[in-house]
Amino acid sequence: MVLPLRRTHPQGSLDAKPDRLGDNVAMNSIYALLGTTVFEAMSRLAAERGAVNLGQGFPEEDGPRDILEAAARATLDGPNQYPPMRGLPDLRAAVAAHYNAHHGFDLDWQREVTITSGATEAIAAALLAFIEPGDEVVLFEPLYDAYLPMVRRAGGVPRIVRLHPPHWRFERETIAAAFNAKTRVVVINTPLNPSASMMNRDELTMLAELCRAHDAICVSDEVWEHLTFDGARHVSMLEALRDRTLKIGSAGKMFSLTGWKVGFACGAPVLMDQFAKAHQFLTFTTPPNLQRAVTYALSKPAAYYNEMCAAFQRSRDRLVAALEGEGFITLPARGAYFVSVDLAASGIAMSDEEFARHAIEHGVATIPYSAFYAGPGAPALLRLCFAKKDATLDRGAEALIKAKRALA
Numbered sequence: 001m002v003l004p005l006r007r008t009h010p011q012g013s014l015d016a017k018p019d020r021l022g023d024n025v026a027m028n029s030i031y032a033l034l035g036t037t038v039f040e041a042m043s044r045l046a047a048e049r050g051a052v053n054l055g056q057g058f059p060e061e062d063g064p065r066d067i068l069e070a071a072a073r074a075t076l077d078g079p080n081q082y083p084p085m086r087g088l089p090d091l092r093a094a095v096a097a098h099y100n101a102h103h104g105f106d107l108d109w110q111r112e113v114t115i116t117s118g119a120t121e122a123i124a125a126a127l128l129a130f131i132e133p134g135d136e137v138v139l140f141e142p143l144y145d146a147y148l149p150m151v152r153r154a155g156g157v158p159r160i161v162r163l164h165p166p167h168w169r170f171e172r173e174t175i176a177a178a179f180n181a182k183t184r185v186v187v188i189n190t191p192l193n194p195s196a197s198m199m200n201r202d203e204l205t206m207l208a209e210l211c212r213a214h215d216a217i218c219v220s221d222e223v224w225e226h227l228t229f230d231g232a233r234h235v236s237m238l239e240a241l242r243d244r245t246l247k248i249g250s251a252g253k254m255f256s257l258t259g260w261k262v263g264f265a266c267g268a269p270v271l272m273d274q275f276a277k278a279h280q281f282l283t284f285t286t287p288p289n290l291q292r293a294v295t296y297a298l299s300k301p302a303a304y305y306n307e308m309c310a311a312f313q314r315s316r317d318r319l320v321a322a323l324e325g326e327g328f329i330t331l332p333a334r335g336a337y338f339v340s341v342d343l344a345a346s347g348i349a350m351s352d353e354e355f356a357r358h359a360i361e362h363g364v365a366t367i368p369y370s371a372f373y374a375g376p377g378a379p380a381l382l383r384l385c386f387a388k389k390d391a392t393l394d395r396g397a398e399a400l401i402k403a404k405r406a407l408a
């Protein structure tokens, strides 16, 4: 017997092909029709072809040595047994203290902070905890590839609002039209991956009003909060919607240790209690050695973040200068470590996926924007990760330039 499959767009992969279901095997149709995530697919292609990897978003160099040493010590000294389900008290207190100092919040670490195995787990737990099957979830396109399958798997019905380049502004009229009596959750990401834009206070306030008016909860993915450039400052949704926001942060992004998968979920006790019930049966907890090392990392002064941003900003400027010198047009990149190339404006008459494939052949992996869209109609943009050494950025730019010249 072959399962009748609901058709879903195979978002998330460059070459997404539905897996074949064997006879007599009934499995969940959302995953059966989903490809492998584009980030994994691109990193694998880059490795196979020996291409420069400006695709998947991770820093080429690990974060500070003293944090790595703290993890090594914590591993050797132990204990390495299950920490409390909501996270080590010291880390939860450090997370609350960090945000209270940075944003002037009043987070109560005992009731309003949970440590998760990365931000992706936090997003999954939040959606599972807050959505009842049939509830509507407002999302914004471009959207990070994990959101849509997770919303659907939680039983949510996505209502997608499209943002537009080059400024990706949140406009009240179109957004208000996506809300109705069934709206339960709104998912935002600021700074926004892939567009590197940031929501401003007016936009957050407008969205907060809509959430209040429709009795909705905001799941706010703020993992890029500490990666902002040109003096831009991150504003958290918690500032606009304190009682209805679940804010998600990431130690991996803050300390350039993306593989550690240590995430922070913060929000009002009523949200956190429900959230923790989902978390307890997803991962239950997060490695205690890494939690202790992140506790240590959070003692870093503001200068640490300023220096990190200054270094990434230099990398962004180096890559952009190399590309623009050869006729590529890029969009403004204010947050996260990504910059977008506008293919049409750069004189390239190819779709984003076509050019991404072509660029791989010329030695550089990138991420086509289609991966961040639920259906057709993605703008012809490529996302490049600039959190790389100078030599890597130079080689990546050279390969992209070669790919462009090959079309002339």
Ligand code: GLN
Pocket (backbone or CB within 6 Å): 037, 039, 040, 055, 056, 057, 058, 193
């Ligand atoms: N967040 C990373 C990116 O945007 C990818 C993380 C992953 O591959 N799961 O590239």
